Amino acid sequence: MSIIPVHDLMIKDLQHAEFDIIPLNGVGERNYDGVIPHRHNFYEFFVFTEGGGIHELDFNDHKIKASSLHFVSPTQVHKLKANQSKGFVLCFTGDIIPFRNKNESFAAHFPFYDFNSSQPYLQVPKKLFHEIFQMVNSIYETFNSNHPFKIDIIRSYLNIILLKVKQFFIEHAKGDENKNMHRDVRVTDFIKLIDKLYADQLSVQEYSEKLNLSPNYLNALCKKETGKSAIQLIHERILLEARRLLYSTSLSVKEISFSLNFEDVAYFNRFFKKNMLLTPLEYRQQVANS
Numbered sequence: 001m002s003i004i005p006v007h008d009l010m011i012k013d014l015q016h017a018e019f020d021i022i023p024l025n026g027v028g029e030r031n032y033d034g035v036i037p038h039r040h041n042f043y044e045f046f047v048f049t050e051g052g053g054i055h056e057l058d059f060n061d062h063k064i065k066a067s068s069l070h071f072v073s074p075t076q077v078h079k080l081k082a083n084q085s086k087g088f089v090l091c092f093t094g095d096i097i098p099f100r101n102k103n104e105s106f107a108a109h110f111p112f113y114d115f116n117s118s119q120p121y122l123q124v125p126k127k128l129f130h131e132i133f134q135m136v137n138s139i140y141e142t143f144n145s146n147h148p149f150k151i152d153i154i155r156s157y158l159n160i161i162l163l164k165v166k167q168f169f170i171e172h173a174k175g176d177e178n179k180n181m182h183r184d185v186r187v188t189d190f191i192k193l194i195d196k197l198y199a200d201q202l203s204v205q206e207y208s209e210k211l212n213l214s215p216n217y218l219n220a221l222c223k224k225e226t227g228k229s230a231i232q233l234i235h236e237r238i239l240l241e242a243r244r245l246l247y248s249t250s251l252s253v254k255e256i257s258f259s260l261n262f263e264d265v266a267y268f269n270r271f272f273k274k275n276m277l278l279t280p281l282e283y284r285q286q287v288a289n290s
Contacts, residue, residue, distance in 0.1 A: 018093045052082060124168055
C-alpha cells in the first residue's frame with residue numbers, strides 16, 4: 001500500500017451523497033469494510049449494540065464495547081477489527097446540518113468530533129443509548145424507503161442524535177475538554193487553517209496574515225487557550241501527518257518528506273527525531289512491532 005486510501009461518500013447507484021448508513025456484522029445487503037487503514041472525506045458515527053474487537057484510530061487502540069458511540073473525523077486514519085461487534089455506522093458530510101453561524105465548523109458545533117482535543121468514543125447510559133438507537137433504526141428504515149422527503153427526515157433525526165450526544169458530552173466533559181469547548185474562535189480558526197494548509201509549511205507570520213492578526217498576538221492567544229505556542233501547533237499537525245504516513249503506508253521516508261514539503265530528507269529526519277525522539281525509520285519499526 002503506497003498511500004492511505006481515502007474513501008468517498010457514495011450511495012448504491014455510485015452517486016455522490018451527503019449521507020449513508022451501513023450495518024455492522026452482516027445485517028442487510030451491505031457490510032462495513034474497514035480492515036485496511038484508511039481515511040474519509042466525511043464524518044462517521046459508530047453505534048455499537050454489541051461489543052468485541054478493536055477500533056484503531058490514529059495509532060491508538062480502543063476496545064469496542066456495547067452501548068458505545070465512536071466518532072471519526074475527516075483526515076483521521078483508522079481501521080476496524082470488529083468481527084464480533086454489531087450496530088450501525090452513519091456516514092455524512094459536514095454540511096448535512098446547516099448552522100445558524102455559517103462560519104462555525106462542524107467540530108466546533110459538535111466538539112466530540114474535534115480530534116485535537118477529545119477522546120473518540122463515549123460510553124453512554126443504556127437509557128440514552130436506547131433512545132439514540134431507536135432513532136438510528138428509524139433512519140435506517142427511512143434511508144431504505146422511497147419516502148419523498150427522506151433526506152429531510154434523516155437530517156432531522158441525525159441533528160437530534162448529535163445534539164443529545166452533545167448535551168451528554170458537555171455535562172460529562174472533563175477539564176481540558178470543557179476548556180476546548182469555550183476556546184477563542186480565533187484560535188479555532190487558526191487550528192482549522194493549519195489542518196487545511198499544514199503541508200504548505202507556512203510560517204507563523206503567513207498564518208497570522210491570513211487571520212488578520214499580528215504574529216505576536218496570535219502566539220499569545222495560542223499560549224492562553226492551549227498552553228502551546230503557534231509554531232508548536234503547526235509542528236504538531238505536520239508531525240501527526242508524518243506519523244500517519246509512516247504507520248499506514250509503504251511510502252519511503254524520502255517520499256513522505258517530499259509530500260510534506262520539507263526541503264530535504266535530512267531536515268525531515270531532524271524534525272521528526274526532535275519531536276518523537278526516534279528517527280522516522282525507528283518509529284515505523286516500533287509501530288509495526290506494537
